[in-house]
Amino acid sequence: MIRKIAITGPESTGKSQLAEQLARHYHTHWVAEFAREYLNLLERPYEENDILVIAKGQMQREAEAEAEVKRGAEATAGIRSGEIQATGQDQYLFCDTELLVTKIWSEVKYGRCHPWILQQLDLHSYDLYLLCYIDTPWEADPQREHPHMREQLFNLYYDEMLERGWNFRVVTGLGEERLQNAIKFIDTCFSG
Numbered sequence: 001m002i003r004k005i006a007i008t009g010p011e012s013t014g015k016s017q018l019a020e021q022l023a024r025h026y027h028t029h030w031v032a033e034f035a036r037e038y039l040n041l042l043e044r045p046y047e048e049n050d051i052l053v054i055a056k057g058q059m060q061r062e063a064e065a066e067a068e069v070k071r072g073a074e075a076t077a078g079i080r081s082g083e084i085q086a087t088g089q090d091q092y093l094f095c096d097t098e099l100l101v102t103k104i105w106s107e108v109k110y111g112r113c114h115p116w117i118l119q120q121l122d123l124h125s126y127d128l129y130l131l132c133y134i135d136t137p138w139e140a141d142p143q144r145e146h147p148h149m150r151e152q153l154f155n156l157y158y159d160e161m162l163e164r165g166w167n168f169r170v171v172t173g174l175g176e177e178r179l180q181n182a183i184k185f186i187d188t189c190f191s192g
Contacts, residue, residue: 001091002066002069002070002091002092003091003093003127003128003190004066004093004095004126004127005022005094005095005126005127005129006095006126006130007094007095007130007132008101008129008131008132008157009131009133009134009154010132010134010146010150010153010154011141011144011145011146011153012147012150013132013133013154014132014136014178015033015132016032016033016096018130018132018171018178018182019031019032019094019095019096020094020096021179022092022094022183022186023092023094026092026094028069028091028092028093029065029068029093029094030093030094030095031058031062031065031093031095031096032061032096033096033097034057034061034097035054035097035102035143036143038053039054040143048106048109048110048114051102051105051110051114051117052102052114052117054102055099055102055116055120058098058102059099059124062093065093066093069091069093070091072091092186095126098124098126098129099121099124100121100157102117103117103118103160104153104156104157104160108146108149108156109145125166126166126167128167128168128169128186128189128190129166130169130171130182130185130186131154131157131158131161131168131170132171132178133170133171133172134150134151134153134154135173136174138150169185169189171185
């Protein structure tokens with residue numbers, strides 16, 4: 001079975017690094033953040049509609065990675081019917097950000113969110129959300145905008161996940177400790 005795990009949270013909380021480390025640890029794939037690449041190529045300041053483009057690009061990238069994980073699981077198990085459960089082992093796909101990031105970003109920046117993002121947020125879920133806490137030092141970056149709003153932003157994520165009843169854990173710690181805390185949550189959540 002493919003278990004999709006979202007690595008999410010405010011800016012500069014180590015999401016990308018954690019997603020990559022977890023993929024390495026579990027010998028699987030991770031979906032890189034589309035927004036960073038998109039904004040790096042943009043030759044103008046981003047606009048509200050760019051957030052929708054980013055959301056769609058992230059979803060497409062995730063669908064492609066999920067198909068790749070599924071093909072790999074099928075090939076490893078030597079099955080043709082697509083019954084990944086026959087491997088007897090979970091396959092993970094780690095997603096660096098997800099649609100809640102674009103929702104909160106849009107609402108904070110523009111006071112609203114595109115209906116497509118809201119609709120997809122209701123339809124699209126993950127087996128586990130790892131919400132990165134703000135205990136990492138802020139690292140300045142041209143794409144980061146809110147160094148003084150970290151606690152407020154974290155609370156927006158936390159409250160939304162709680163309200164939606166999502167399966168989530170808050171990941172704390174620095175460096176190796178953060179990685180080990182995340183691994184512990186994953187192993188506990190999907191064991192047995």
